[in-house]
Amino acid sequence: MNVILKRSALAATIAGLCLASGQGFASSHREAPFITEVPKVDGTDFYMFRSYESGRQDYVTLIANYLPLQAPYGGPNYFALDEDAIYEIHIDNTADAKEDITFQFAMTDVEQDLQLPIGDKMVSAPLKNIGGIGPAATATDNVQARQEYTLNVIRGDRRSGTVQTATNVSTGTETFRKPLDNIGNKSIPDYAAYAGNHVTEVAIPGCSANGRVFVGQRKDAFAVNLGEIFDLVNISNPTGTRDQNLDQLANANVTSFAVEVPTDCLTGSAVTAGGDPVIGGWTTASVRQARVLNPEPTVDGKGASVEGGAYTQVSRLGMPLVNEVVIGLKDKDRFNASEPMGDTQFLDYVTNPTLPALLEITTNSAVVAPQVFPRNDLVATFLTGITLADGGGNVIFSNQPDGGTPSEMLRLNTAIPAADPAVANQNDLGLLASSPDATGFPNGRRPVDDVVDIELRVAIGATLPFFGETDPNNGAPLVDGAVVDQSLLLDGFPYLGTPLPGSPNPNNAP
Known part of the structure; x- marks a missing residue:
């Protein structure tokens, strides 16, 4: 042929x-x-x-x-x-x-x-x-x-x-x-x-x-x-x-x-x-x-x-x-x-974001838009990387490169050991989990990470306390009603699951 x-x-x-x-x-x-x-x-x-x-x-x-x-x-x-x-x-x-x-x-x-x-x-x-x-x-x-x-x-x-x-x-x-x-x-x-x-x-x-x-x-x-x-x-x-x-x-x-x-x-x-x-x-x-x-x-x-x-x-x-x-x-x-x-041309969208205000309006004030400007917490999350310290000032996590140029990209601290090999043991809220998972978003991003819920919460101020500001929503669990189905994922490369078949019927070959 x-x-x-x-x-x-x-x-x-x-x-x-x-x-x-x-x-x-x-x-x-x-x-x-x-x-x-x-x-x-x-x-x-x-x-x-x-x-x-x-x-x-x-x-x-x-x-x-x-x-x-x-x-x-x-x-x-x-x-x-x-x-x-x-x-x-x-x-x-x-x-x-x-x-x-x-x-x-x-x-x-x-x-x-x-x-x-x-x-x-x-x-x-x-x-x-x-x-x-x-x-x-x-x-x-x-x-x-x-x-x-x-x-x-x-x-x-x-x-x-x-x-x-x-x-x-x-x-x-x-x-x-x-x-x-x-x-x-x-x-x-x-x-x-x-x-x-x-x-x-x-x-x-x-x-x-x-x-x-x-x-x-x-x-x-x-x-x-x-x-x-x-x-x-x-x-x-x-x-x-x-x-x-x-x-x-x-x-x-x-x-x-x-x-x-x-x-x-x-x-x-x-x-x-x-x-x-x-x-x-x-x-x-x-x-x-x-x-x-x-x-x-x-x-x-x-x-x-x-x-x-x-x-x-x-x-x-x-x-x-x-x-x-x-x-x-x-x-x-x-x-x-x-x-x-060239991302500094878009800086206003991060320092003075519209999404929190839209969320306050569309949820009928179930959440409140933080009135803190510039939003340095969002600058860190999206543009520079984050450094977190404990109560004694000791750094407990950082994916912020020393002297880095502000720019929108994923950042990964490659010195942090790999996540638990079992997907079911990984926390899908990453660094926002009650017991923060430093192998998860926004330290890079794993397939298990529920980035929608994480970013919604960050938008309304969940990380403001890390920057000396008050979260007006006291950690309100803003959600979109959808979570990652961990059962779809593989525990090995290429990690994402087997695609759904166009015909779900069994093999009906004669």
């Missing part, structure tokens, strides 16, 4: 029409206007934590999620990624709000024309597969369209730094396979085993030990009451029970880029005042600046559109929910086209 590695064959033709660089638009969770037009590069969540799988305590896991709200039954095309985009995870280990290491993923479509004998003719089939798939990653004879990817490691500036390509340890090649989405139990009888065979040992340039990589569909345990939150916090009991069965992501999958990297390969010169190494991280996605629609798509590699020109950033995500509920509507696109080094 003829296998086509589909690339934008005409991209060079239009490249000369495009600018060398420029601003774009972006978002996370569909909250900025432009991202609704390019959902394949919509970044939804970013996780960064010390690996807690047994035997992997010397690693950090980075997980970037894209393409949200995937209905499992979304065939026949399901949810392929954009081969004309690049998906990136950036690490700042010098506390200057600039990337020092970038993990850059690029996708390639792999297609073959599968035909069936119909009468005296061979006719192309309409579905993505015409038979069973897996469990081996290479068992794709029955598949018409799948994807592979490469992983570049860039040191220095993401566009002008030193580029090296990671290699597949098992094959020695520079390509990795992405599993098909979970079509259903008849097409892929054992999806967990099939996806597990796509977890690949990877040789990462510049690292003393190998890591692991996985790109594919997952069931994230992240929970949020989307409809009611955006309907002016239309929750009947916003200060009541956390679990009100209001998770509106319960029936949706997402696509994850996961890479596990030796900790000492990520740390640099950024340290806390106590000397602990700290890294900052965020994700982006970029697309070509120009797109030409093809009025007559053909089967010879010329698809429905052709992209070209310089890459333009259209998605950015570090701390969760920032663009949804912190950045003003008029600046959402601009925020996501920017880089952390």
Whole structure:
């Protein structure tokens, strides 16, 4: 069969029409206007934590999620990624709000024309597969369209730094396979085993030990009451029970880029005042600046559109929910086209936040907006990292790099040991738990962390006492009514759960 590695064959033709660089638009969770037009590069969540799988305590896991709200039954095309985009995870280990290491993923479509004998003719089939798939990653004879990817490691500036390509340890090649989405139990009888065979040992340039990589569909345990939150916090009991069965992501999958990297390969010169190494991280996605629609798509590699020109950033995500509920509507696109080094332009949204005032109005004063300005507690949480001391002034926790540049990103103190290897033993309120869990958000972010409830409480003043101010709500348990379903998570890489199948029926093969 003829296998086509589909690339934008005409991209060079239009490249000369495009600018060398420029601003774009972006978002996370569909909250900025432009991202609704390019959902394949919509970044939804970013996780960064010390690996807690047994035997992997010397690693950090980075997980970037894209393409949200995937209905499992979304065939026949399901949810392929954009081969004309690049998906990136950036690490700042010098506390200057600039990337020092970038993990850059690029996708390639792999297609073959599968035909069936119909009468005296061979006719192309309409579905993505015409038979069973897996469990081996290479068992794709029955598949018409799948994807592979490469992983570049860039040191220095993401566009002008030193580029090296990671290699597949098992094959020695520079390509990795992405599993098909979970079509259903008849097409892929054992999806967990099939996806597990796509977890690949990877040789990462510049690292003393190998890591692991996985790109594919997952069931994230992240929970949020989307409809009611955006309907002016239309929750009947916003200060009541956390679990009100209001998770509106319960029936949706997402696509994850996961890479596990030796900790000492990520740390640099950024340290806390106590000397602990700290890294900052965020994700982006970029697309070509120009797109030409093809009025007559053909089967010879010329698809429905052709992209070209310089890459333009259209998605950015570090701390969760920032663009949804912190950045003003008029600046959402601009925020996501920017880089952390320029975040002082958005400082007013943190020092003088609108969300607490909105929460006071929409909860009919069930919570009170703190009247403390500037909100230095929010500056620490989102822009600088946090340092906490006990009653005697002794530092008990810090992920604040000494002399760091204020910028919005996740920060992780890599000296703090990995979390309990059993997800069920991790506290989903992280540092806000009654017994603070320093391995949880906002010290990085683990899949178990309920960042919605944490950030709602921080917004109304839960951390003000750490900064010598009074919490007007006395620790009121503001909730969105949805909690992380820990049972969905794995205790090992890639940590996020097996995606929901498009057909939940058992394998009804004759």
